[in-house]
Amino acid sequence: MSDFFDSQVPSTEHLRAKAKRRMPGFAFDYLEGGCFSEVNLKRNTDEIREVQLKPVYLNDYPGSDLKTELFGETYDAPFGIAPIGLQGLMWPKCCEFLAEAAAAHNIPFVLSTVGTASIEEVAEITGGKAWFQLYHPAEDDLRDKLLERAAAAGCPVLVILADTPTFAYRPKEIRNGLSIPPQMSLRNVFQMCTHPTWSFSQLGAGIPEFKTMKPYIPKGLNMKHLGLFMNKTFSGRLNEKKISAIRERWKGKLVIKGIVNEEDAEKAIGLGVDGMIVSNHGGRQLDSGQSTIKPLTALAEKFGERTTMMIDSGLRAGPDVASALASGAKFAFMGRTFMYGIGALGRNGGHHTINMLKRQLQQVMEQVGCAKVADFPKFLLKE
Secondary structure, three states: OOOOOOOOOOOOHHHHHHHHHHOHHHHHHHHHHOOOOHHHHHHHHHHHHOOOOOOOOOOOOOOOEEOOEEOEEEEOOOOOOOOOOOOHHHOOOHHHHHHHHHHHOOOOEEEOOOOOOOOHHHHOOOOOOOOEEEEEHHHHHHHHHHHHHHHOOOEEEEEEOOOOOOOOHHHHHHHHOOOHHHHHHHHHHHHOEEEEEHHHHHHHOOOOOOOOOOOHHOOOOOHHHHHHHHHHHHOOOOOOOHHHHHHHHHHOOEEEEEEOOOHHHHHHHHHHOEEEEEHHHHHHOOOOOOHHHHHHHHHHHHHOOOOEEEEEEOOOOOHHHHHHHOOOOEEEEEOHHHHHHHHHHHHHHHHHHHHHHHHHHHHHHHHHHHOOOHHHHHOOOOO
């Protein structure tokens, strides 16, 4: 299964088109959507694709190797599966499917606090290698319980979010009445009826739930009150005091996600984080913000020797990963591309997408003459 590749969907664009046909509209809208007018959603990918590489053709070239060391672990490729909330709403069991694929291909899988599989389930699937992304709770007691569970499950890396200080305004989700389970409007019922593969898979998998959070959610809440509970539970802005408290308690590697400016990066390094992910939450939080590639380039130049700099948001394909690595990232994470793979191909979609991305990235390395992932910055065309 790990070598699965479907030649009928050899690109992210093909996967996206097939996933759109197989997923109900409300589920696909949640996957695709950004905030407000989705300006920054588009800017993310557009500006990554403005990066240019310069090939070197006449040097001796020993071949290329995708293996990448990150936090003492050697991964088979320099990319991983980003944390995604509500995966089971978009495609039944896809959280588990992607964790399986990540483990089989030896790349990182990052579980979201609001994912639809639990910390313990994903740890078992990945042999304790999954990372955990923490939405910082308003109450310290809940924070400590989640940290204890992540540590007990063997998660080697904790990711804490800085880029979600408020719940976003996302018109598509508002219009669709997004919830778990989705609201039974006539529009949503029609969409489910016209996508039988998704619907029957959902029946078999059961209603998706916030599995990690399930022990802390009061029983019997309707959708309105569940929403209010989640808003109250995860309200609040990450600050130095909160980061320090986590750093004191968490003995593994600590990564902060959502850093896009030098002031925040300096503070984060001073607080003892081991790495940072330049991110704007996939264009889902601030429409008028920067893309990710420009702050990555600036931050990597200034802080790249002092911390491990990574990126997510806007990357869709192997050449995008190459551009990010050339711009100073040590590692890249993608979410939507992997979800397109699952939506298009079901359980095999994770394997297919990883193999596709590996092939694409390998071709770029061979074309420009890049032998090792760490050598990519040598091939960046600077204006």
